[in-house]
Amino acid sequence: MPLAEPLYFLPKSFEIIFQQLLILALVLVLAAEGLSVRRISLACALLFGGMHLLLMFDQVPWSLVIRFVVVASLFGLVFPVLILRVQNGLAYSFAIHWGYYALTVFLARQVGPTTLLDAVARTFTGQ
Numbered sequence: 001m002p003l004a005e006p007l008y009f010l011p012k013s014f015e016i017i018f019q020q021l022l023i024l025a026l027v028l029v030l031a032a033e034g035l036s037v038r039r040i041s042l043a044c045a046l047l048f049g050g051m052h053l054l055l056m057f058d059q060v061p062w063s064l065v066i067r068f069v070v071v072a073s074l075f076g077l078v079f080p081v082l083i084l085r086v087q088n089g090l091a092y093s094f095a096i097h098w099g100y101y102a103l104t105v106f107l108a109r110q111v112g113p114t115t116l117l118d119a120v121a122r123t124f125t126g127q
Contacts, residue, residue: 012101020094027080040080049073071100
């Protein structure tokens with residue numbers, strides 16, 4: 001992702017739209033089952049964060065796995081609230097989701113691929 005070219009964002013946008021439709025379906029089904037927004041948010045946080053643990057099997061650095069798990073979990077807490085309680089919440093949910101990837105690519109180009117967790121690890125290991 002850090003070396004992503006501008007064309008990266010077109011297919012990524014379609015991927016995010018697909019993910020947002022899956023999120024929408026999940027949230028609406030859970031809401032129709034009578035679950036509270038709080039329970040739906042917790043379920044989504046666990047599912048989204050847990051899904052990103054699969055990155056470990058793709059030889060992704062542990063620091064990025066942790067970052068994606070944490071951010072996905074936070075998004076899982078927020079997206080159901082936006083979808084169920086905010087007018088045009090699905091559009092906001094998409095914008096936040098897409099903006100995260102844009103920010104990640106921007107920071108990787110401006111700051112470098114080193115993450116905060118990498119810097120902390122180097123501090124404690126003395127490297």
